[in-house]
Amino acid sequence: MLTHLNLINFALADNLAIDIEQGFNVLTGETGAGKSLLLDALSACLGERTDTNYVRYGTEKADVTAVFSYQEHSPEAEWLKIHELADESGEIHLRRVIFATGRSKAWINGRPSSLSELKEIGRLLVQLYSQHSQQQLLEPPYPKHWLDRYYNFYQPAQEVRDTYNAWQKNIRIHQAAIDAQTNRLQRLETLALQLEELEDILQIDYKETEQEFDRLSHHEHIMQDCSYSLNALDESEQNIAQEVSSILRRLELHAGRSEQLAEIYNSLVNAQSEIEDATANLRQFIDRQSFDPERMEELNTQLEVFHRLARKYRIQPEELKNQHAQWQHELEQLEQLEDPEILAEHVEIAYQLFLDKAQHLDTIRREAALPLAKQLTEQVKILALPEAYFEFKFEPLEQVSAEGFSFIQLLFTANKGIPAQPLARVASGGELSRIALVMQVMNAEKTEAEVLVFDEIDVGISGGTAEIVGRLLADLGQHVQIICITHQAQVAAQSDQHLLVKKLQTDPASSTILELEEDQRIFELARMTGGVEISETTLQHAKQLRQLKFQAVKLNA
Incomplete structure (x- = not known):
C-alpha cells in the first residue's frame, strides 16, 4: 500500500508531503490546478520516463520519494529479499531525483538502483491506468494472464512450461549424442593411448x-x-x-x-x-x-x-x-554415451507429454473464455457502453511454445453491428480505463498489485453511470488501495479519502494538495456539481451524494 509521497521542487510542487490512506482515494480540483501532479510523481518513482519539465522552474533538481508498506510473504517482499534490499522498517522507499540537465538517479531503500529495477518493483506494487500512458491492458500477454488469473489456471500453465522445457532439453541431448557419435570412436582411441602413457607416473x-x-x-x-x-x-x-x-x-x-x-x-x-x-x-x-x-x-x-x-x-x-x-x-x-535411437524415443515421450498438457490447458482456457467474455460484456455495459461486446480469440501459433498452442486476444466493439476487433486497435482512452476498471473489479481479490491508479476514468459519463463507477471503485477499494483523479462528484462522493489539489498564487506558481474534512468535502462536491456559484441547492445535493456513501457502508456492514 502507498502510505506517503514527498515532492520537492517537482513541477508545481515546492515542498509537498502527502499521507495516503487505505481504500478509495480521490483527487479533485479545478482545471489547471495540477491534478496530475501526484500521478506524475508516482510514475517517476516507478521508473517511468521523465523530462526536465518535472524540475520546478528556477531549481536544479526535483526530488520525489514514495513510501509503500507490504506484507511479509508478498511478491514485493520476495523481490526485496532476492535483491538484498529488505530492511527492518518493513517499508519500501522508492526515490527519484531528476536534474535540470536531463539526468536522473534512483534509489530503492537507500541503495542506488537502475530504472529497470524501479520498474520491476513498481509492477508488483502499482498498476497505472491512464489515458496518457502505456496500458498494461494492451500488452499482448495480458488477456491470457487475466484469464489464467481469474480461473486460477497457474498450475496447468506451469506444467505446460515445464514439459515444454523438458522436451527441448531432450532434443538438445539427442542432438549432442548424434554429433558425438561422429568422432566418438576416434576420440576413444586417442584417450586410451594418452591414459596409458600417463599410467606409469x-x-x-x-x-x-x-x-x-x-x-x-x-x-x-x-x-x-x-x-x-x-x-x-x-x-x-x-x-x-x-x-x-x-x-x-x-x-x-x-x-x-x-x-x-x-x-x-x-x-x-x-x-x-x-x-x-x-x-x-x-x-x-x-x-x-x-x-x-x-x-x-x-x-x-x-x-x-x-x-x-x-x-x-x-x-x-x-x-x-x-x-x-x-x-x-x-x-x-x-x-556411457547413450544410443541416439534411445534418446530419440525419450524426445518423443517428452513431446507427447507436452502435447497432452498443452491440449488440456488450451481446452480449459477455451471453455472458460466464453462465460468470462460474457460476464465482462454485461458489467461494462452499465458504464455508458450499452453496445459493448467482448470475445476471446484463439489463434494457433505457427510453432508451439512454452505458452501452449494458441495466442489469445481480447476482441472488443463498442458499437452495434460492428465486428469485434483487437482491444488495442479500437478502444479509446476512456473506454480502456473503464474496461480496465471492470476487469480489476472482477479480479479484485486476485490482483497482483496492491495499488490501482485511475486517471479520469469518468470521462464521457455522468449522472447514474458516474454513480455506478463510484460504487465499483468503492467496492474495489475494500480489497486494494485506489487512487483516482475524477471530475465527477458522484465518483468523489464514494471515496474514503478526498484530496483537493489547489493552485497557489505564488511566484513562481505552485500547487498544494489538501486532505478534506467532511464539511470541506461537501463544499468541494458542491463546487464540482454547481460550478463557481455554490447555492443551497448544490450543497444539499452534495450532502445527498455523501449520504449514499454512508448508506452503502451500512449495507455492506
Whole structure:
C-alpha cells in the first residue's frame, strides 16, 4: 500500500508531503490546478520516463520519494529479499531525483538502483491506468494472464512450461549424442593411448621426487654443513650448549633481584631447551643420511619422464595427474554415451507429454473464455457502453511454445453491428480505463498489485453511470488501495479519502494538495456539481451524494 509521497521542487510542487490512506482515494480540483501532479510523481518513482519539465522552474533538481508498506510473504517482499534490499522498517522507499540537465538517479531503500529495477518493483506494487500512458491492458500477454488469473489456471500453465522445457532439453541431448557419435570412436582411441602413457607416473608424487633428487644431488654439501653445525652446538670445546649453560648459572644468581633479569633468564632457559631438541634432531638426521647413487639415478629417470610428458602435452609436470583424471572422466562419459535411437524415443515421450498438457490447458482456457467474455460484456455495459461486446480469440501459433498452442486476444466493439476487433486497435482512452476498471473489479481479490491508479476514468459519463463507477471503485477499494483523479462528484462522493489539489498564487506558481474534512468535502462536491456559484441547492445535493456513501457502508456492514 502507498502510505506517503514527498515532492520537492517537482513541477508545481515546492515542498509537498502527502499521507495516503487505505481504500478509495480521490483527487479533485479545478482545471489547471495540477491534478496530475501526484500521478506524475508516482510514475517517476516507478521508473517511468521523465523530462526536465518535472524540475520546478528556477531549481536544479526535483526530488520525489514514495513510501509503500507490504506484507511479509508478498511478491514485493520476495523481490526485496532476492535483491538484498529488505530492511527492518518493513517499508519500501522508492526515490527519484531528476536534474535540470536531463539526468536522473534512483534509489530503492537507500541503495542506488537502475530504472529497470524501479520498474520491476513498481509492477508488483502499482498498476497505472491512464489515458496518457502505456496500458498494461494492451500488452499482448495480458488477456491470457487475466484469464489464467481469474480461473486460477497457474498450475496447468506451469506444467505446460515445464514439459515444454523438458522436451527441448531432450532434443538438445539427442542432438549432442548424434554429433558425438561422429568422432566418438576416434576420440576413444586417442584417450586410451594418452591414459596409458600417463599410467606409469600416477603412483609417483612429482614434488616429493623432485625434492628427494635435489637432496641427493647436494648430499656432500648438506653433510658438511650439518657436521659443522653439530660441532658448534655440542661437540667443540667451547660449544654453544656449554656457553648457554654458563650464562644461565651466572644470571640465576641475580634473577630474583630484578623482574627484567628474571624474564631474560626464563627466555634463555626456553632457548636452551630448544637448542637441546634441535641438536638431538640434527644428530639423528646425520645418522640416517646415506648417499645412494642408484636411487639418485632412478629419481632422475622419473623426473625425465615427467618433463617429457609435460612438454608433449604443454602443461606443468605437477599438472599431469589432474590431466589424467580429466581424460579418464571424458573417457567414461563417452563410454556411457547413450544410443541416439534411445534418446530419440525419450524426445518423443517428452513431446507427447507436452502435447497432452498443452491440449488440456488450451481446452480449459477455451471453455472458460466464453462465460468470462460474457460476464465482462454485461458489467461494462452499465458504464455508458450499452453496445459493448467482448470475445476471446484463439489463434494457433505457427510453432508451439512454452505458452501452449494458441495466442489469445481480447476482441472488443463498442458499437452495434460492428465486428469485434483487437482491444488495442479500437478502444479509446476512456473506454480502456473503464474496461480496465471492470476487469480489476472482477479480479479484485486476485490482483497482483496492491495499488490501482485511475486517471479520469469518468470521462464521457455522468449522472447514474458516474454513480455506478463510484460504487465499483468503492467496492474495489475494500480489497486494494485506489487512487483516482475524477471530475465527477458522484465518483468523489464514494471515496474514503478526498484530496483537493489547489493552485497557489505564488511566484513562481505552485500547487498544494489538501486532505478534506467532511464539511470541506461537501463544499468541494458542491463546487464540482454547481460550478463557481455554490447555492443551497448544490450543497444539499452534495450532502445527498455523501449520504449514499454512508448508506452503502451500512449495507455492506
